[in-house]
Amino acid sequence: MKNLKLIQEKVRQATATASFQLPKDVAELLKRGYRLAKDKRARLALGWIIENAKIARKEKLALCQDTGLPVIFIEAGRDIRLSFDLIDTIKRTVENSYKGNYLRNSLVDPLSRVKPGYQGAVTHLEFNSKIKGLRVTLFPKGFGSENKTKLKMFNPTVRIRDIENFIIDSVLDAGPEACPPFILGIGIGGTSDYALLLAKKALLEDITKPNKDTSLARLERRLLKRINSLNIGPMGFGGNATALAVKIRKSPTHIAGLPIAVNISCWALRRATVEFKS
Amino acid sequence: MKKITAPLKKEDIKGLRAGDLVYLSGIIYTARDQAHKKLAVFIKRNRKIPFDIKNTIIYYCGPTPSPEGKVIGSCGPTTSSRMDEFTPALIRKGVVAMIGKGRRSRRVREFIKRYKSVYFLAPSGCGAYLALKVKKKRLVAFKNLGPEAILELEVENFPLIVGIDSRGNDVYQRIAYSV
Incomplete structure (x- = not known):
């Protein structure tokens, strides 16, 4: 029961943090963009x-009225033992925190467009033998x-x-509607569904740090440069701050194919991770 | 700094140019996807619309619930293009301005030009900032739609950029949809 209470408490915290506070890495790159912006309207938008x-932080108001569809990544460590329904608990706690x-x-x-009366948060549970206890990441996706998600x-x-041109076209299609400056999550390989999951997971990484894989880091840099010369800019007002970062994850795929998934995040990339030992 | 007041007069709208920064005060009405779909049915069946739509400004917005002691929750704009198929009918009924985010279809642009209306862009993703510009809120119609209900908002110095002006100039011309 102690574990149950602890999980509820931490997940509640994560929900509030994700909704009211911009993550540090995102805030840092936005501020840098503001300092570097030359165009008057782009500067206004970033301001x-x-x-x-x-x-949002001061008044405890949601960063955006679209508080998203809660996507929840759960990593269970090697020592995890539970006497309750973990996923149901987390979903319920998130719902109550909302x-x-x-x-x-x-x-x-999805079809009747009325309140579903059941919990619709999307959960991904994985076992991670490298950690002890639990790690829960709340990622409310607007x-x-x-x-504007794309799969090819x-x-x-x-x-x-x-492949690069496909990614650039995805950004052009996203345009001002998807609230630039963007963060791009790109999934390469696996199956169609797995590529999309990789793209989403890529958005969880620290966007101030380059990819550990040097060839992917090069590709990320090249794409970011091309995207930032599209002249879309903050809120579509022009300038070179169309994207803050491009994050790529890859996985082996079949000899017959190559899935590429692009999952775009608006500048309000909201995420919060909580960890607890059992 | 240009200030405008709702209800907007013909001359006010005529003087606006795509790209202008303006501060709007007065009454606006929220309506997003499901409210548009309902209004379209009302118009098609010639039923009375639950509020006087003539000369109104429609704001594509579904706010978060109002926290205690606050007028409204976070209340930024949602993507306008999803409303494109319903917009011409509303303009015909007398809507003079829309507030949202992102690009519009060519058809909507033509209607804006023909009826001398205007499309504004609100600071997208800035719902907390915009919440402080709302002074009053009143439920007008479609309560059962929850966050998608039609609300009457009284705003003060609500910051906007003119997206499409009454001559059909579009601030997003350079990144317009290819369709």
């Missing part, structure tokens, strides 16, 4: 964004950017240039 983050913190419940039945199953003989 609004930074001011908004301050007010209510308690005046966050918009944006979930509806749909302005989620709607390329031929295995495709040129890397064609």
Whole structure:
């Protein structure tokens, strides 16, 4: 029972943190973008964004009214033993925290469009033998950017240039609707569903740090440079701050194919991780 | 700094140019996806719309619930293009301005030009900042839609950029949809 209470408490914390506070890495890159912005309107937009983050934190108001569809990544350590339904507990706690913190419940039945009456948060549970206890990451995903997700199953003989062009086209399609400056999560390989999951997971990484894989780090840099010359800019007002970062994850794939997934996050990349030992 | 007051007059709208920064005060109405779908049915069946839509400004917004002691929760704009298919009918009914985020379809742009209306962009993703600009809130229609209900908001110095002006100039011309 002690574990149950602890998990509820920490997950409640994570929900509030994710909704009211911009993660450090995102705030840092936004501020840098503001310092470097030359275009008048782009500067105005970034100024609004930074001011908004301050007010959200101070007033405990959601950073964005789209408080997202809660995506929850759960990592269970090697020593984990539970006497209760972990996923149900976490989902319920997140749902209650949304209510308690005046966050918009944006979930509806996909067809009737009315309140579903069941918990719709998306959970991913994985075992991680490198950790002890539990690690829970709450990632509320807004749909302005989620709607711009792209997946393409390329031929295995495709040129890397064609893959890059596909990613650039995805950014052009996302445009001002998806709230630039963006953070791009890109999944390469696996199956179609796995590529999409990798793309989403890539968004969880520290966006101020380069990829540990040097060839992927090069690709990330090249893509970021191309994206930032598209002249979309903050809120679509032009300038070279169209994306803050590009994060790529890859996984082996089949000899017959090459799935590429692009999951875009608006500048309000909200995420919070809590850990606890059992 | 240009200030405008709702209800907007023809001359106010005529004087606005795509890219202008303006501060809006007065009454606006929230309506997003499901409210638009309902309004479209009302219009099609010639039923009375639950509020006087003539000369109104529609704001594509579904705010978070209002915390205790606050007028409204976070209340930034949602993506306008999802409303594109419903917009011409609303403009015909007398809506003079829309507030949202992102690009519009060519058809909407043509309607804005033909009816001398205007499309504004609100600071996207800045719902907390915009919440402080709302002075009053009142439920108008479709309560059962929850966050998608139509609300009457009284705003003060609500910051906006003119997205499409009454001549059909579009601030997003250079990144317009290819369709």
